Every structure is written in C-alpha cells, then in structure tokens.
Amino acid sequence: MSASAAWFARVVAAHGLPGAGRARAPGAAPAFAELLAVATREGMTGLLCRAIDAGAVEADGAQRERARRVHEDALARDLRLERLAVRTSTLLAAEGVAHRVLKGPVVARVAYEAPDLRSFRDVDVLVGRDAFERAVRLLTAEGGTRRFGEPRAGFAARYTKGVCVEGVDGCQVDVHVTLAPGPFGLAIPVEELFGSPDTIRVGGVAVPVLGPVHRFLHACYHAALGDDPPRLASLRDVVELVRRGESHADAVLATARRWRGRAVVQRALRLSAATLGVPVPEAYDEWVQRYRPAPLEAAALRSSLPPAAGYARQAAAGLLLLPGARARLHYAASLLFPGREYLADREGSYLRRARRALGLARGSAR
Amino acid sequence: MPVGDDGRPDPRGAGEHDSTVVHAPGVLVRRTPWSVVALGPDAPEAVVLRDGAVEVWDAFATPARVADVAARVATARGATVAAVSGEVVEAVRRLVGAGVLHVVTDGAR
Numbered sequence: 525m526s527a528s529a530a531w532f533a534r535v536v537a538a539h540g541l542p543g544a545g546r547a548r549a550p551g552a553a554p555a556f557a558e559l560l561a562v563a564t565r566e567g568m569t570g571l572l573c574r575a576i577d578a579g580a581v582e583a584d585g586a587q588r589e590r591a592r593r594v595h596e597d598a599l600a601r602d603l604r605l606e607r608l609a610v611r612t613s614t615l616l617a618a619e620g621v622a623h624r625v626l627k628g629p630v631v632a633r634v635a636y637e638a639p640d641l642r643s644f645r646d647v648d649v650l651v652g653r654d655a656f657e658r659a660v661r662l663l664t665a666e667g668g669t670r671r672f673g674e675p676r677a678g679f680a681a682r683y684t685k686g687v688c689v690e691g692v693d694g695c696q697v698d699v700h701v702t703l704a705p706g707p708f709g710l711a712i713p714v715e716e717l718f719g720s721p722d723t724i725r726v727g728g729v730a731v732p733v734l735g736p737v738h739r740f741l742h743a744c745y746h747a748a749l750g751d752d753p754p755r756l757a758s759l760r761d762v763v764e765l766v767r768r769g770e771s772h773a774d775a776v777l778a779t780a781r782r783w784r785g786r787a788v789v790q791r792a793l794r795l796s797a798a799t800l801g802v803p804v805p806e807a808y809d810e811w812v813q814r815y816r817p818a819p820l821e822a823a824a825l826r827s828s829l830p831p832a833a834g835y836a837r838q839a840a841a842g843l844l845l846l847p848g849a850r851a852r853l854h855y856a857a858s859l860l861f862p863g864r865e866y867l868a869d870r871e872g873s874y875l876r877r878a879r880r881a882l883g884l885a886r887g888s889a890r
Numbered sequence: 891m892p893v894g895d896d897g898r899p900d901p902r903g904a905g906e907h908d909s910t911v912v913h914a915p916g917v918l919v920r921r922t923p924w925s926v927v928a929l930g931p932d933a934p935e936a937v938v939l940r941d942g943a944v945e946v947w948d949a950f951a952t953p954a955r956v957a958d959v960a961a962r963v964a965t966a967r968g969a970t971v972a973a974v975s976g977e978v979v980e981a982v983r984r985l986v987g988a989g990v991l992h993v994v995t996d997g998a999r
Contacts, residue, residue, distance in 0.1 A: 592922070726918070
C-alpha cells in the first residue's frame with residue numbers, strides 16, 4: 525500500500541469521530557482504485573462513502589457511484605455472513621451448546637451509528653471448552669471443513685484460541701474457546717464469558733452475545749493482538765464502543781486485571797487513538813499514561829507482537845500466563861511431544877522440536 | 891404463497907392490487923443513505939433497492955395491500971395512482987421473487 529493510500533485510509537477510518545484531526549495529506553491523493561481496495565479490505569466501504577459525501581475524500585461522480593456499488597456488494601456479503609451467524613447460533617442452541625456470537629456482526633449493530641459502517645470477513649462464535657469438539661462436529665456435519673491440526677487430541681479445545689471451519693460456499697466460522705491467541709487467551713477464565721447473558725436480535729432471532737464489559741475487552745484484544753498491522757476497523761471498534769458508553773472504565777480495568785490483560789487494553793487504547801488521530805477517551809486517559817505492566821504481562825505482550833509473534837512463539841509464551849502448575853506441565857508436554865503425524869508435518873523429530881522450543885522459551889522470557 | 895417449479899417463491903400474482911404483502915420473516919437488511927440491501931432467509935443472493943424501490947420496500951414494513959401502497963406512493967409524489975401503479979406492482983413482484991417480501995394474502999386467488 526502506498527504511503528498516500530495508508531494516510532487516506534486512516535482519514536476514512538476516523539471519519540465522523542469527534543476530535544479527529546489531521547495534518548495535511550502527504551503529497552497527492554492515491555489512485556481512487558487503490559483507496560477503494562483498501563477500504564474494502566478493511567471493512568470500511570461505508571465510511572468511505574460517507575467521507576466522499578462529506579467532501580473529506582475527493583471523488584468525481586463516477587468514482588462516487590463506483591464506491592457505492594462496491595459498498596453494496598460488501599453489504600450483500602455482510603448479510604450472507606450475518607445469516608450464517610444466525611444459522612450457526614440456531615444450530616448450536618438446538619443442540620444445547622452454550623455459545624456467544626462475537627465481533628463484526630455484533631459490533632456493527634451495537635457500536636456503530638449505522639450497521640452498514642462496519643463490514644466483516646467471517647463469523648466468530650465462542651463455545652465452552654467442554655463443548656468445543658461437539659460444536660466443530662456439528663458445523664462439519666453441515667458441510668464445513670475443519671482447518672488447522674493440533675499436537676494432541678483435545679489440545680485445541682484446551683489451549684488454543686480455536687479453529688476455523690470453512691463452509692462449502694467459502695464463508696468461514698471461527699469456533700473460539702477463548703478471545704485471543706497465545707498467553708493472553710490462556711489467562712482468560714472463559715467460563716466467566718458465559719456469565720453475563722446479553723442478546724441482539726438479528727432477522728427476528730435472539731442471538732446470544734458477550735456482555736458489554738467482555739465485548740469491549742474483546743475489541744481491545746483483537747485490535748491490539750489480532751493483525752499486523754492492526755485492522756483500522758478493529759481500532760475504530762474500540763473507539764466506538766467507548767463512545768457508546770456501554771461499559772464503565774472501572775469495571776473494564778478490574779476485569780482486565782483479573783485476566784492479566786491490562787497491557788493489552790493499554791496498547792489498544794493508545795493504538796486506536798494514535799492511528800485514528802483522536803484523543804484517548806477521557807475515562808482511560810490518566811490510567812493509560814501511568815500504567816506500567818508487570819514483567820510477565822510485558823513479556824507476554826512482547827511475544828504477541830511483531831517481530832516476535834507467530835504461532836510457535838505464542839504457544840511457548842503461553843506458559844507465562846497459563847494458570848496452574850499442572851496445566852502448565854500438561855501444556856508443555858503436549859507441545860513438546862505431539863502426535864507423530866503432527867510432528868512429521870513440522871520439525872520431523874522430537875529432538876529438533878525440543879531444540880526449537882528451547883530457543884522460543886528463551887526468547888519469550890527475555 | 892405460491893411456489894414455482896424451482897421451489898422458490900413464485901412472484902406471479904404477487905403484485906395483484908388486492909394482495910397483502912409484508913417484509914419476509916427473517917429477512918436481513920442493511921440501509922445506506924441512498925439504498926437498501928436485503929437478503930431473504932433462503933435467497934441465494936441479496937437484492938439492492940434504490941430510488942422508488944426503497945419507498946415501496948418501506949411501505950411494506952407492516953402488512954399492506956398493494957393497491958393502498960400504490961395510492962400512498964402516488965400521494966407522496968403528487969402523481970396519479972395510474973402513473974405509479976405499474977412501478978409498484980413490478981417492484982412487489984421483483985421483491986417477492988427475491989424472497990424479501992412475503993405475500994400474506996394473494997389477490998390472484
């Protein structure tokens with residue numbers, strides 16, 4: 525992406541936010557096609573259309589019409605995904621699987637002025653660890669294909685963020701057992717996520733979702749740890765959820781403290797403010813400035829960010845925050861001594877895997 | 891609601907003036923400042939509505955007779971019912987065919 529397109533993409537991502545200010549654009553505007561492609565990838569064609577209509581982004585009549593059609597295509601896809609979310613939720617509920625629909629379809633409805641301002645790429649659903657395999661089986665029985673292997677049977681349910689089930693139409697359902705990959709996900713007491721019931725109505729169906737505090741924390745985790753570079757829509761989610769005033773900062777920070785994830789919240793708030801050119805929300809401003817993460821939390825954050833991040837390093841760093849000595853031992857043993865098929869696809873021998881693990885563990889501790 | 895040979899809603903007759911029509915149960919909708927995008931519960935594709943079709947769509951948020959909606963649209967536009975009737979009937983047929991409008995009582999029967 526050109527520097528100019530990146531700059532304009534941030535203008536679009538911040539469009540309409542109070543306090544969003546910008547210096548002059550760095551040089552000429554990018555080719556409109558490039559800006560449209562970025563907006564599509566980032567799930568913000570709705571914001572681009574609004575920015576064009578408001579004169580914040582220059583476009584001639586043909587370009588404006590092109591943006592509108594691309595936005596309508598994005599909305600058609602959003603609706604197919606939303607329908608998939610409803611069907612998945614209905615299927616799980618019918619089989620007695622407690623679950624929560626997460627992210628895009630929920631945030632678009634609860635946080636944004638209009639749902640069309642936030643597009644998304646897939647469907648995410650959280651289930652309990654004990655119901656994970658059953659949930660995946662139900663979805664694959666509907667024609668989906670499970671992606672990602674696991675070192676040992678049951679490892680994904682117990683220690684990973686989850687797996688992706690790809691449908692025959694290419695739409696994905698990510699089945700989560702926690703809200704983040706690596707150490708921060710392992711530190712979340714996931715049973716608590718099912719303790720604050722909330723629902724949204726989609727197409728007349730009540731769909732269970734996370735409560736406001738957990739919803740905001742999940743947005744922070746996704747913005748801070750989810751993609752590199754962070755998705756602009758994810759950063760805007762953080763700002764929008766604070767604007768809605770659904771959750772009190774004291775409750776958010778108390779929960780983040782129990783989850784050992786305050787460093788993640790701090791990073792999400794800083795990143796969203798800096799990238800979108802808005803002030804850190806007043807309720808968090810003083811805390812963001814003075815909070816210093818504990819050494820383990822700081823090490824876990826380092827292991828989750830570039831250049832360190834990666835599945836292997838995050839898996840090794842899981843030992844940092846996983847609660848309980850027995851769980852840590854079982855986790856380490858599962859990673860060190862995976863099944864032969866899993867090993868054959870990776871290091872090929874237990875010795876080579878042990879050497880690699882040692883190197884990763886040293887890196888995480890630094 | 892009549893069903894065609896392909897198992898999909900058959901819009902023939904749906905736009906009859908005496909038909910009562912409403913948004914299909916379970917339809918999913920996104921609204922932009924210039925259009926509406928709607929996806930029926932079993933439809934393969936979403937339908938995009940603009941201009942007059944949005945007006946017709948909005949008029950069927952609650953069950954309404956096609957003839958009454960044509961009269962309302964005519965009043966809103968300062969036109970005669972005859973001038974807008976064909977457009978409304980055609981829009982209703984299209985939206986029923988797309989699975990986003992549901993015929994409560996079929997005026998053709």
